[in-house]
Amino acid sequence: MEQPSVEQVWEWLDAVPDPEIPVISLVDLGIIRDVAWEGETLTVAVTPTYSGCPATSIINMDIETALRGHGIEKLELKRQLSPPWTTDWLSDKGRARLEEYGIAPPQPAGGPTRCPHCGGTHLEKLSQFGSTPCKAQWRCRDCLEPFDYFKCI
C-alpha cells in the first residue's frame, strides 16, 4: 500500500477520542506532539497529561488500534516528556466541546468564567482536585449544580 501522508495520519488521530473525556480527540487534547515517517516506520510522539494519569497506557493502545485499523504496519510510539504538556495546547474545537459536555474549559485566570450548565457567573471552588488528575471541582451558585473544571497546568 502507498504510504499515507502525515496529514492523513493527523486526521485519523483526530478521530481517536480521549478515553476519559470522549467528546474531545487526542489531537484536541494536544498530547500528540509529532507524527513522522522514519523510512517504513510511522512514529508518533505522545506526551502524558499528568505523569501518573492512568489513561496514558489506554491512550497508547487506542492510537495503536486506530492506526493498525488504517493499515499501518510498522508503528513506533514515543513518549515525549519535554516540553511538558500544558492546557494551552487544547484546541479551540476541544474547548468548545468540553463546555458543551459540561466541563468548564481551562482559563488563564486559573478558574472557570461561567457555569457550563446555566452560564451563571457566581462560582465557587470546591476542591482543586477532581474525578481525574486534570480536573478540579467547582459549583455554580446560580443553578447550584456542581461541575468539573479542566484546570490549567
Add this chain to the structure above:
Amino acid sequence: MADNQQLFQFLLRMGDNTLILGHRVSEWCGHSPILEEDIALANTALDLIGQTQMWLELAGEVQGEGKSADDLAFLRDVWDFRNVLLTEVPNGDFGRTMMRQFLFDAWHSIMLGRLLKSSDSRIAEIAAKASKEVAYHLERSGDTVVGLGDGTEESHARMQEALDYLWPYVGEMFASDDIDAAMVQAGIAPDPAGLRDEYDALVGRFLTEATLTIPDNNWAHKGGRTGAMHTEHLGHLLTQMQWLQRAYPGASW
C-alpha cells in the same frame, strides 16, 4: 564528573521519596474525612507514583542492569531504599498527614525548581513535568495547614502536635553527603543544605499564618536517604506494597 553509581543513588533518593510518600498517601483512599479530600489525596498519590515511574525508570537505565521501574519498586528490601524518613512515618490523623505533605511539598517544590536547570537533560525534563503537579500539591497542603492550624481549638492543637512530631524529620532533607557533592560538581543537582534558607522562609510564612509554632530544636532523625537506618515503619509498608510481586513473582496485568 559524577559516576553512574552516584547518579543512581541520587535518582533512587528522588524516586523513593515519591514512591514511599505516594504509597502512604494512597492508604487514605476510601478513609478520608470527606469525599473531596479523599479524591484530592488519591490524586496526589497518583501524581507521586507517576513521578516515581519516571525517576525509577531513569535510575534503572543508569544502573545498567536491565531493571525496570517496577523491579526497583517491588523487588528491593528496606536497606536499599533511599527515601527520607519523613515519607515513611505512618499517616496518623488527617492533620498529621497534611502536615507531613506540606513539609514535603515545600522541599519538593524548591528542589524541583533547581533541577529544572540540571546539566542532565533527562533530569531537567522530569523536573519540568513534576514541578507543575507539585505546585498544586503545595497549594492544597499549605491551604489546609493554614485552615486547620488557624481553625478550631481542637484542630489547632492537633496541627501543633503534628508539627512537633514531624519537625525532627525535616532536617534530613537538607543533610548533604558525598553523593550530593558529586551531583553539585557535575551540575546535576543542588546542594540540599543550600535549600534550607528558602525552605525555612517558605514554611515559616505558612506556619505563621496557621498560628503554629515551629519547635526550637532543629535536631534531626537521619538515615533514610543514605540507607543507614530506616524506621521500623518502612518494613511494614513494604510487606503490603510488595506483597503481590513477592507472592507471585513476575505477575503482570
